[in-house]
Amino acid sequence: MDQLNNYLFIAAALFSIGLFGVITRRNGIAVLMGVELILNSANLNFVAFSRFGGMNLDGHIFALIVIVLAAAEAAVALAIVINIYNNLNTINIDEASSMRE
């Protein structure tokens, strides 16, 4: 638990799992969950490097900004997904390929 490598491995695993989700999921909201996993892995890296770089708190600020961006992204993406659902009656992203009905 006091080694940088452990945290980096966990973050790498989270990143690859999130990437797998983004590639294979068909549902728009499920893709969004994969993106959240990727953002979390990046955050984990920021905080881990901040802790093992002599407790330099700049990494914490970066993590905070990423969390704020994730919140904004989730809100806008869900609004878009709900709009797609109202227009096309599906949120499978491979069916929603055109910009109009």
Added chain:
Amino acid sequence: MADILFWFIALVTIVSAMTVVLNNQLLYSAIALLFTLFGVAGLYIYLWADFIAGVQLLVYIGGINVLIIFGIMLTNRISSVRLSQTNIQQGVGGVVGFWIFLMLAMVINKTQWYESTGAEPSSTVYEVGTLLMTKYILPFEAASILLLGALIGAAILSRQEN
């Protein structure tokens, strides 16, 4: 003891992350995402980042995860169909994901990371607040403007027009 707890938290994080991407029931995925976010918050506490862990609990679990569950509820006919979906191209996705993990693991293993431990602070809230108000005031303000824009944009986008 702390060591065992660390590996337990790491295991919970990874396993529930796998559930997020593999489960066919969307609602189960959302609940598994909650456990993943909890696990990451626990790892933040191991990294002495108490403020970030609190923000993770408040914003991710209290905000984003609830928003995702709302989205699932609003975009499915709950009474008529199961909230399910099947993955496509699992083989290709699995190969790509595993390969990238392998590459990252090799890089992490080979690199000589600079490690300096430093002293454990009693709390990081004071320093984070000072940094936000002095060195990082411009990103802070930009983030607040972005949040305002996202709020207005989401409200306009999801409104039913008559």
